[in-house]
Amino acid sequence: AGPKPLAGKKLLLTAGPTREALDPVRFMSNHSSGKMGFALAEQAVALGAEVTLVSGPVSLATPAGVTRIDVESAEQMLEAVLAALPGQDIFIGCAAVADYRPLAVADNKIKKSNERMVVELVRNPDILATVAQQQPRPFTVGFAAETDNVEQYARDKLARKGLDLIAANDVSKPDQGFNANHNALTLYWADGHKSLGHSDKGQQARLMLDTIADHLACQ
Numbered sequence: 475a476g477p478k479p480l481a482g483k484k485l486l487l488t489a490g491p492t493r494e495a496l497d498p499v500r501f502m503s504n505h506s507s508g509k510m511g512f513a514l515a516e517q518a519v520a521l522g523a524e525v526t527l528v529s530g531p532v533s534l535a536t537p538a539g540v541t542r543i544d545v546e547s548a549e550q551m552l553e554a555v556l557a558a559l560p561g562q563d564i565f566i567g568c569a570a571v572a573d574y575r576p577l578a579v580a581d582n583k584i585k586k587s588n589e590r591m592v593v594e595l596v597r598n599p600d601i602l603a604t605v606a607q608q609q610p611r612p613f614t615v616g617f618a619a620e621t622d623n624v625e626q627y628a629r630d631k632l633a634r635k636g637l638d639l640i641a642a643n644d645v646s647k648p649d650q651g652f653n654a655n656h657n658a659l660t661l662y663w664a665d666g667h668k669s670l671g672h673s674d675k676g677q678q679a680r681l682m683l684d685t686i687a688d689h690l691a692c693q
């Protein structure tokens with residue numbers, strides 16, 4: 475076997491959902507299981523990288539050789555990512571970060587009263603865009619979870635967030651995307667794209683990291 479393609483590279487990635495608290499016992503979240511991000515962490519170690527994984531709340535074991543930092547909210551995830559960022563060669567944002575959080579977190583459990591209640595939400599910081607704005611910055615990779623117009627929305631995110639590469643998944647289809655064991659990613663970069671077919675998340679992760687390694691080798 476030849477040298478490992480990510481030997482000597484430091485990779486930081488996020489995985490899982492975030493939880494945005496409403497009160498001491500309730501939160502808003504989503505269906506991310508962490509499987510895609512944990513598969514990327516495991517495969518990156520196999521390819522020789524030194525891997526730091528910032529994870530939202532998931533029920534997965536830490537892959538061997540991975541340094542794991544657990545967080546709950548988007549704000550905590552941003553803080554952990556920025557603290558770990560110096561010296562990283564690659565950043566991959568695989569976490570399903572909540573775009574909004576409740577404006578106010580009640581100190582005590584919210585009591586039932588009216589038939590309807592309104593919760594005011596406020597935008598969360600964009601972790602991926604914040605990483606992409608750092609100087610110097612790592613090779614910066616995002617995900618796009620879309621239910622329609624997948625290529626258009628993925629290319630929009632690639633440009634708007636200033637990324638080097640984006641991995642798009644159509645999360646409207648069964649047996650891929652959120653909480654599935656398989657995925658069907660298409661990678662987009664400024665002047666190219668590559669479809670990875672449909673396979674288990676370990677294989678998708680491997681193919682995605684091979685493409686990232688190719689891009690790094692050309693830099």
Ligand code: PMT
Binds near residue numbers: 506569600615618619
């Ligand atoms: O965890 P699994 O069950 O295995 O499912 C995998 C997955 C579907 C969660 C994964 O493949 C995936 O698509 N992750 C990104 C989910 C997402 O939030 O996509 P988005 O299109 O809303 O966000 C675009 C990108 O911006 C993502 O890289 C996201 O991490 C990042 N983002 C979004 C909002 C925010 N406030 N900060 C961010 O960094």
